[in-house]
Amino acid sequence: MKRLILLPACAAAVAVPWVVDDYTTATLARLLVLGLVGVSVALLTGVTGLPTLGQTAPFAAGAYAAAQLGLHDVAVGPVRLVAAAGVGAAFALLTAPLVVYARGVFVLMITLAIGELAITVASRWKSVTGGTDGLIAAPSFDTDRGRYLYALLVAGVVVALVLLVLRSPAGLLLRASRDDEARMRASGHPVTAYLTGAYVAAGAIAGVGGALLVTTQQYVSPADFSFDTAALLLLGVVIGGAGSMLGAVAGTALVFAARDWFSGLLPGHAPLLLGALFVLTAYLLPRGVAGFDWRRIGRRDRAAKGAR
Amino acid sequence: MSELDPYLIPALDGVAYGLLLFVVAAGLVLSFGVAGILNLAHGTLYAIGAYVAAWLADGGWAAVPLALVAGVAASTAAGTALAGLLTPVKRGDHLTQALLTFGLALAGGSLLVSAFGPDDLPVRVPAVLDRPIDLAGHSYAAYRLVFIVVAAVIAVGLYLTVTRTRAGMLVRAAVDDPQMVACLGVNPTRVRVGVLAVSGALAGLAGVLGAPIIGPGPSTAATVLLLSLVVVVLGGLSSVGGTLLAALAVGEIQTLGVALLPTTAPFLLYAAMAVILAARARGVLRRWSTA
Amino acid sequence: MGDILITEALTRRYGSLVAVDRLDLRVAPGERRAVIGPNGAGKTTLLDLVAGAIRPSRGRIRFDGQDISGYGPARRARLGIGRIHQRPAVWPSLTTLDNVAVAAARRRGGVGRSRRPAIELLDRLGLAEHAGVEAARLSHGQRRQLEIAMALAGEPRLLLLDEPAAGLSAVEFERLGAVLRDLPEGMTVLLVEHRLDLVYAFADVVTVLRDGQYVATGTPDEIRVSHVVRQAYSGAVA
Numbered sequence: 001m002k003r004l005i006l007l008p009a010c011a012a013a014v015a016v017p018w019v020v021d022d023y024t025t026a027t028l029a030r031l032l033v034l035g036l037v038g039v040s041v042a043l044l045t046g047v048t049g050l051p052t053l054g055q056t057a058p059f060a061a062g063a064y065a066a067a068q069l070g071l072h073d074v075a076v077g078p079v080r081l082v083a084a085a086g087v088g089a090a091f092a093l094l095t096a097p098l099v100v101y102a103r104g105v106f107v108l109m110i111t112l113a114i115g116e117l118a119i120t121v122a123s124r125w126k127s128v129t130g131g132t133d134g135l136i137a138a139p140s141f142d143t144d145r146g147r148y149l150y151a152l153l154v155a156g157v158v159v160a161l162v163l164l165v166l167r168s169p170a171g172l173l174l175r176a177s178r179d180d181e182a183r184m185r186a187s188g189h190p191v192t193a194y195l196t197g198a199y200v201a202a203g204a205i206a207g208v209g210g211a212l213l214v215t216t217q218q219y220v221s222p223a224d225f226s227f228d229t230a231a232l233l234l235l236g237v238v239i240g241g242a243g244s245m246l247g248a249v250a251g252t253a254l255v256f257a258a259r260d261w262f263s264g265l266l267p268g269h270a271p272l273l274l275g276a277l278f279v280l281t282a283y284l285l286p287r288g289v290a291g292f293d294w295r296r297i298g299r300r301d302r303a304a305k306g307a308r
Numbered sequence: 309m310s311e312l313d314p315y316l317i318p319a320l321d322g323v324a325y326g327l328l329l330f331v332v333a334a335g336l337v338l339s340f341g342v343a344g345i346l347n348l349a350h351g352t353l354y355a356i357g358a359y360v361a362a363w364l365a366d367g368g369w370a371a372v373p374l375a376l377v378a379g380v381a382a383s384t385a386a387g388t389a390l391a392g393l394l395t396p397v398k399r400g401d402h403l404t405q406a407l408l409t410f411g412l413a414l415a416g417g418s419l420l421v422s423a424f425g426p427d428d429l430p431v432r433v434p435a436v437l438d439r440p441i442d443l444a445g446h447s448y449a450a451y452r453l454v455f456i457v458v459a460a461v462i463a464v465g466l467y468l469t470v471t472r473t474r475a476g477m478l479v480r481a482a483v484d485d486p487q488m489v490a491c492l493g494v495n496p497t498r499v500r501v502g503v504l505a506v507s508g509a510l511a512g513l514a515g516v517l518g519a520p521i522i523g524p525g526p527s528t529a530a531t532v533l534l535l536s537l538v539v540v541v542l543g544g545l546s547s548v549g550g551t552l553l554a555a556l557a558v559g560e561i562q563t564l565g566v567a568l569l570p571t572t573a574p575f576l577l578y579a580a581m582a583v584i585l586a587a588r589a590r591g592v593l594r595r596w597s598t599a
Numbered sequence: 600m601g602d603i604l605i606t607e608a609l610t611r612r613y614g615s616l617v618a619v620d621r622l623d624l625r626v627a628p629g630e631r632r633a634v635i636g637p638n639g640a641g642k643t644t645l646l647d648l649v650a651g652a653i654r655p656s657r658g659r660i661r662f663d664g665q666d667i668s669g670y671g672p673a674r675r676a677r678l679g680i681g682r683i684h685q686r687p688a689v690w691p692s693l694t695t696l697d698n699v700a701v702a703a704a705r706r707r708g709g710v711g712r713s714r715r716p717a718i719e720l721l722d723r724l725g726l727a728e729h730a731g732v733e734a735a736r737l738s739h740g741q742r743r744q745l746e747i748a749m750a751l752a753g754e755p756r757l758l759l760l761d762e763p764a765a766g767l768s769a770v771e772f773e774r775l776g777a778v779l780r781d782l783p784e785g786m787t788v789l790l791v792e793h794r795l796d797l798v799y800a801f802a803d804v805v806t807v808l809r810d811g812q813y814v815a816t817g818t819p820d821e822i823r824v825s826h827v828v829r830q831a832y833s834g835a836v837a
Contacts, residue, residue: 051403105346105402113541116534117578124574169701169710172693176701179690183746186650186688187753188676188705227530231348231410238407268426272418278411282404283396 006246013152017145027260029148029216031253033209034233036155038252039162039245040205041233046242047166048198049178050099053234054111056225057095057118058088058203062210063220064122064129070138070214077140081154081211088207092200100195115230122222134221137214151212155249158208162245165201174198231278232256239281317446318567319560324452326559327459328518330552332532333539334466335510341483341545343503345405349390349413351533352420353383353508357515358524359420362429365519369434379516380509386416387508391501399496417529428525451520458517467548483545535562541581603628603787604649604757609658611644611811618644620811621658626787626804628756633790633802635822637832641811642791643685646759649789650682651675662757677705681755685762687742691735695726695745698734703752713752720748723781725774740771747778757787764794776800799823807831 017025037059044050062084069080095114102110123132141147165171177184177191184191214220232255240251258277263270332354339347360379365371390412397404432438433451440447470476482499515524522532535558543554558577565573604626611619619641626632634642647653649660651672659668667675689698696717703713721727724744729737734745743763750758763779764772772794779801782788792798798805799819807814807822809831815822822828 045403051406053406105340105344105406108346108402108406109340109537109541113537113578113581117581120574120578124571169704172697172701172710173704175692176690176698179692180688182652182672183684183688183690183749184701185672186652186676186682186684187702187749188673189701190673227534231407234403235407238403242403269418269422271414272422275411275413275415275418278407278414279393282408282411 010156014149017148022144025144025148026216027257029144029151030213031256032148032151032155032249033212033216034229034236034256035249035253036158036212037206037209038233038236038240038248039159040202040209041252042237042240042242042245042248043162043198043202043205045234045237046244046248047171047174047178048195048202049103050107050111050195050199051104051234052099052111052202053108053227053230054095054099054114054118055202055206055233056115056227056230058091058206059210059213060118060122060220060222060225061091062088062207063213063224064135064210065207066211066214067135067137067220068128070140071135073138077150077215080214081208084207084211085204086207088210089200089204091207092203093196096196096199099199100192112227112230115225115227119222119225119227122225129220129222132222134219134223137218137220139218140215147216151216154208154212158205159245159249162205166245170197232259232274235278235281313445315564315567316444317448318564320443320448320456321452322560322563323556324456324459324521324559325563326556327456327463328514328521329535329539329558330463330555331459331466331514331518332511333536333543333551333555334548335507335514336536336540337483337543337545337551338479338510339503339507340540342479343500344399344402345394345409345500345504346402347390347504347507348406348410348533349416349529350507350511350536351529351531352413352416353386353390353511354515354518354522354532355417355420355524355529356386357383357512358431358519358522358528359424359429359515360512361516361519362431362524363424365432367432367435367438369436372434375516376513380512383512383515384505384509387504387506387511388501390508391497391504394500394504395497413529413533417526420524421526424524426526428523431519431523433520455517455521462513463552467552470548480546538577538581542584601628602626603630603663604789605661606645606649607659607661609645609648609660610656611641611648611653612656617811619648619655622808622811622813624806624813626757626789628787629785631788631790631801631803633792633798633805633819634808635792635795635798635805636808636814639810640808642808643761644811645808646682646761646789646791649675649757650680650759676753676755679754679756680759681750681753681757682759683743683746683750683761683763685765687739687746689734689737689742689745689749691733693734694731695721695734695737696730698745699748699752702749703754706753717748717752720752724748724778740767743767744771744774747775751782755786757789758782760788760790760792762792763790764792764797772797 016028037055041052041055044052044055065087066080066084069083098110098114099107122129129135141150173189173194177189177194181191213224233252236252236255237248238251239255240247240249259270259274262273266273332350336347336350339345339350357379360382361375364375364378390409393412394405394408397408437451437454439450441450441453470479522528539551539554539558542557543551557580561573561576561580565576569576602625604624606622606624609619609622610617622645634645636642644653648655651670655668659666661667662675662678662680665678667678690701693701696714699717699720700710700713703717704710707713707716718727718730721730724747726741726744726748729741734742737745743766747763763775767775776797790798790802802819804816805819805822806816807828814831815825815827817825
């Protein structure tokens with residue numbers, strides 16, 4: 001049933017740049033990129049049980065890495081993608097010890113701090129990031145359509161990979177770790193190592209998202225990675241159902257589209273409408289459209305307590 | 309002595325800044341440690357107090373108690389309303405709580421801007437305090453000196469409340485063992501309302517008194533929230549002294565640090581946080597994870 | 600010598616409460632040891648200490664000659680200590696089969712390789728027909744059986760059972776008895792249980808605890824008639 005919807009959806013996604021104007025195509029490309037970062041948030045928040053406000057950090061790391069490569073005449077897309085993924089993963093590996101021992105609300109707070117640290121670095125390290133002025137990236141592809149299709153291809157491949165991995169035993173191990181950590185340890189599983197693996201993978205995905213951002217937007221600045229972005233990513237993931245990767249792409253794209261739409265609709269009052277969207281989501285969709293059971297995260301907290 | 313001289317003023321500013329952050333962060337620690345809520349609207353509660361102060365203060369003495377009462381009342385009411393809005397959310401559902409409080413912060417910030425305009429508001433302090441006084445050969449804003457004294461008194465009051473009173477002991481016990489509150493048979497909704505009201509009152513108090521230091525404006529809420537989060541991370545949750553020390557350190561980094569090392573000071577703040585977090589990753593975070 | 604499990608002055612405090620108090624236990628390989636005692640005797644705390652779920656305040660634990668006091672629960676599990684929890688702990692979003700397969704994965708070198716033996720285990724515990732059902736939808740008794748299957752799937756050398764009979768129906772209780780009888784000869788079992796009929800039928804040796812302290816150890820027959828034991832249970836006032 002799901003597949004029946006998926007196929008025409010893919011076809012529509014490929015066809016859409018021939019139907020809409022360039023501006024819309026560029027917007028859709030950017031939403032797609034944010035959707036991919038949303039996947040990394042969903043992987044941590046929904047599947048692994050580490051609710052995060054900090055994926056903007058590897059996102060930024062990947063973006064600046066790709067932008068710098070572009071400025072140094074490394075135009076080959078795959079090279080930039082791999083480099084961005086590597087930088088995102090390395091960033092995650094460095095910050096993993098701060099995250100993987102914490103649970104629940106502490107993860108939110110720590111990842112928030114990590115995201116803020118990244119923005120501070122991004123706005124101060126002018127030689128690499130261009131500071132708050134941002135970086136204008138070397139152009140790649142001649143048309144918005146080309147950039148969109150490139151982003152679609154890359155995001156599609158990454159999401160497919162994530163879905164494959166989640167269907168493999170690795171996905172079972174992550175879900176089991178989220179469900180009941182103490183039971184995992186009692187069965188001899190090194191839960192911390194699994195969480196670290198998921199966190200690093202999520203960092204790599206966000207890093208790829210960063211490389212795509214540079215391609216689609218052709219410009220990066222610290223504003224792309226603000227705390228608001230982190231919160232909107234989390235909102236989109238929750239709307240999408242947290243445990244669902246495709247839901248995360250759709251939910252994230254929807255939320256950022258809503259933000260753009262609101263600022264056109266009621267200039268100056270967009271935060272009010274956006275805030276209302278947050279509140280409504282919290283009340284109406286705490287389990288997302290896919291019906292994720294949030295109590296599991298609370299259960300996991302208690303389980304973690306038992307494991308000490 | 310003369311080499312240190314140029315840094316006396318920034319250092320004093322740092323104390324004022326730090327004490328201000330301490331009062332705000334104390335409210336955050338309370339809601340985080342006792343009620344388990346990451347209140348992303350905490351900065352907005354401060355902003356409410358600051359806006360009220362800017363609105364009421366006319367440079368006369370009579371406005372001071374008026375602004376204090378009105379500002380604290382407004383922030384307390386906002387904190388209570390926040391608790392009310394959080395009631396339908398399951399206890400322990402941190403994610404929904406974070407989304408809800410962030411949404412309220414966004415909406416609240418927007419409403420404050422609609423009400424008071426998009427510019428940073430000036431805050432008029434009583435004329436007597438609105439002048440420089442001589443301090444070891446430097447001129448220093450009288451208000452800041454008075455603020456340091458008042459904030460120090462508040463800090464001591466908080467310390468005594470937490471360490472010496474029954475309510476304070478309960479708070480400390482609850483931070484150490486969150487399940488204890490449940491075991492005592494205290495209604496968790498009432499705990500949440502009480503905690504967020506007090507937390508709002510502290511933020512409002514800081515907002516009114518601190519308005520001349522971190523003034524009301526569109527970015528106030530975010531600045532205050534992030535700085536007080538840094539304080540909480542640095543200070544940990546378990547001791548008032550730790551929070552105070554962390555707040556003073558952050559205050560000094562923001563003032564003295566900027567004067568001494570203009571380029572690296574902003575990193576210093578977050579680097580300190582990263583170092584502390586890393587050092588604690590295996591120790592304190594393990595304890596944290598039990599919350 | 601040669602005891603597989605040795606605790607030395609094992610102590611666990613919670614604030615001023617001493618849940619387990621200077622406990623010296625020795626369990627021989629292959630022994631079926633039951634631990635009984637009134638509520639609050641420290642039985643579950645003892646199992647948690649042996650499994651590594653909590654750290655001792657004092658004292659040591661040796662498993663198969665090795666000092667494991669500083670090891671975490673996962674490492675102890677990999678050494679061959681398996682357990683079931685007082686409240687059945689399963690992974691609710693996984694199917695019954697996947698629960699057992701994931702539980703066996705470390706032992707068998709992967710989830711995939713664990714599926715076939717997992718099916719056999721589910722068969723033995725009467726859960727085969729629920730193999731494809733999410734564990735969240737199992738009844739309490741079925742979850743209990745499932746967690747036993749999960750513990751057995753790890754092929755532990757020492758199995759810690761925390762009140763396996765609690766909340767079971769009569770049929771499930773019968774089946775539990777059969778499962779316990781059929782445990783491999785060499786498997787050492789530490790059983791905490793309130794149902795004394797099960798304890799006396801199953802255990803080779805029974806240890807009685809009270810207030811975290813050692814009271815007595817003996818064969819089921821000795822314990823059944825022991826004056827000291829009856830006092831331990833009834834003499835909460837004394």
